[in-house]
Amino acid sequence: MSEQSQIFNAKSAIKAADLEHRRKINFNIGKYDAAVPKGKEQFANVHLARERAKNIKWRAIETLDKQLEEFELNFTKRGGKVIWAENGSQAVEEVLKICKEKNCKTLVKSKSMVTEEIHLNDALEKNGIESVETDLGEYIQQLDEEPPYHIVTPAMHKSKEDVAKLFNKKLGTPINLTPEEMTQVARNILREKYMQAEVGVTGANFIISDIGGIAVTENEGNARLSCAFPKTHIVIVGIEKMIPSITDLGLFWPLLSTFGTGQKITVYNTIVTGPRQENETDGPDEMYVILLDNNRTNILLHPKQRESLYCIRCGACLNACPVYKNIGGHAYGATYSGPIGSIITPHLQGMQQFKHLSFASSLCGNCTEVCAVKINLHELLLENRKESVEEGLATFTEKMAWKVWKLANLKRSMMNLGTGKLKNKVVNGMFKGWNKRRSDLNFSQKTFNQLWKERYK
Numbered sequence: 001m002s003e004q005s006q007i008f009n010a011k012s013a014i015k016a017a018d019l020e021h022r023r024k025i026n027f028n029i030g031k032y033d034a035a036v037p038k039g040k041e042q043f044a045n046v047h048l049a050r051e052r053a054k055n056i057k058w059r060a061i062e063t064l065d066k067q068l069e070e071f072e073l074n075f076t077k078r079g080g081k082v083i084w085a086e087n088g089s090q091a092v093e094e095v096l097k098i099c100k101e102k103n104c105k106t107l108v109k110s111k112s113m114v115t116e117e118i119h120l121n122d123a124l125e126k127n128g129i130e131s132v133e134t135d136l137g138e139y140i141q142q143l144d145e146e147p148p149y150h151i152v153t154p155a156m157h158k159s160k161e162d163v164a165k166l167f168n169k170k171l172g173t174p175i176n177l178t179p180e181e182m183t184q185v186a187r188n189i190l191r192e193k194y195m196q197a198e199v200g201v202t203g204a205n206f207i208i209s210d211i212g213g214i215a216v217t218e219n220e221g222n223a224r225l226s227c228a229f230p231k232t233h234i235v236i237v238g239i240e241k242m243i244p245s246i247t248d249l250g251l252f253w254p255l256l257s258t259f260g261t262g263q264k265i266t267v268y269n270t271i272v273t274g275p276r277q278e279n280e281t282d283g284p285d286e287m288y289v290i291l292l293d294n295n296r297t298n299i300l301l302h303p304k305q306r307e308s309l310y311c312i313r314c315g316a317c318l319n320a321c322p323v324y325k326n327i328g329g330h331a332y333g334a335t336y337s338g339p340i341g342s343i344i345t346p347h348l349q350g351m352q353q354f355k356h357l358s359f360a361s362s363l364c365g366n367c368t369e370v371c372a373v374k375i376n377l378h379e380l381l382l383e384n385r386k387e388s389v390e391e392g393l394a395t396f397t398e399k400m401a402w403k404v405w406k407l408a409n410l411k412r413s414m415m416n417l418g419t420g421k422l423k424n425k426v427v428n429g430m431f432k433g434w435n436k437r438r439s440d441l442n443f444s445q446k447t448f449n450q451l452w453k454e455r456y457k
Helices: 003-016 019-040 046-062 064-077 088-101 113-117 120-126 136-143 160-171 179-196 222-228 246-261 296-300 305-310 316-320 322-327 338-349 366-370 377-390 396-410 420-430 448-455
Strands: 081-085 106-110 130-133 199-202 206-208 213-218 232-238 268-272 286-292
Touching: 003 322, 019 246, 019 316, 019 322, 046 064, 046 246, 046 305, 064 081, 064 206, 064 286, 081 088, 088 120, 088 199, 088 232, 088 286, 106 120, 106 179, 106 222, 113 120, 113 232, 120 130, 130 136, 136 160, 136 179, 160 179, 179 222, 199 222, 206 246, 213 222, 213 246, 222 268, 246 268, 296 305, 296 338, 305 338, 305 377, 316 322, 316 338, 316 366, 338 366, 338 377, 366 377
Parallel strands: 081 286, 106 130, 106 199, 199 232, 232 286
Antiparallel strands: 206 213, 213 268
16 A cells, blocks of 8 residues: 555545534535536537537647647747746746746746646745735635645635634634635735736646637636736646637636536636737736646556546536545645546556545546536546556455455355355455445345245245
């Protein structure tokens, strides 16, 4: 068992038994479940919309090399600069290099899970640069020194009372502030940071190849401020976020908002195609887009697993997953949690350390049912399991157990051996790990053959 697997089991056991945690999650996901059906009403045929979106992502991923080159060509025409980063270390190094050139002391960030993936905040702090999360959920998590809990709603596991206590502790505000008052406190603090920041960093929901632009979807406007106020704008984005054309946004923006939050469309939808031009009054002097691989091409090599690259990070699969709803986002020990995280993390961070995530699933298929772009998530979880076995990561005990199971199931005479009492004793004694968090297996006292003969004499 890997170290990450042990940590996962320990955290999962604690969270699964935490009834207060479950209450908060069920409350917040309940609000989401109530909103999404209303959002879906805007589609004449939501299944057809999802199918079309999947086909567009299929085209983008199958021709990703050409799409990325076209994006670079179109983006650089308007004065933007593209940086290719093979891994997280290269991406961090490039950001630090730019910050050093700009004599950056304060940096504002928005809409970027990928910066969590490469641990950018830690690197900036070590180099004496203040990095401020400007999205309210991310800002709350940063104050609490926690990573995001959810890929769309980072502080989903916190109640308004939890946030009020946190603000009281960290910012010295009254402990009984309302959500509106806390939002105003955060807004006043962050506005100052926008004015101070020399560099703004954002992610991108989509990269658009035919216009050489990036598209950002948000509800607070913080990404727009992070783009426009600092003189330098850096976008860090995974290469899989590609879509071929600006016209595709007419489908993807409503899908992302509906499946992400239940809205028909989010409040702010922005396309940025480069730094400020001669005839423009606002925007950064310089704009960089860092195209991050970080093992995504490993997923691209897999004919089946590359389907996971279609993901638009709406978070619907997390909200639908019974495992996620019981153990929470932090138990996964990875940037991306839930079903999609369980699929891509073993490929991004190593199968040996993270293969257990693909086994932490009921395979109920609910994630596939709700996916905005119809990714066969439960099948990809099975594919990961198969791959882990093929790589020799199954233990000797596990291999032997399956061999015995296969042998017994192929021979009726072996299935009929022993009484139910004996089988219970043998199996429950062998599979200690199974019984640790489950009730004992209980075999019938009579075999199927015996029951059949009694019924049909």
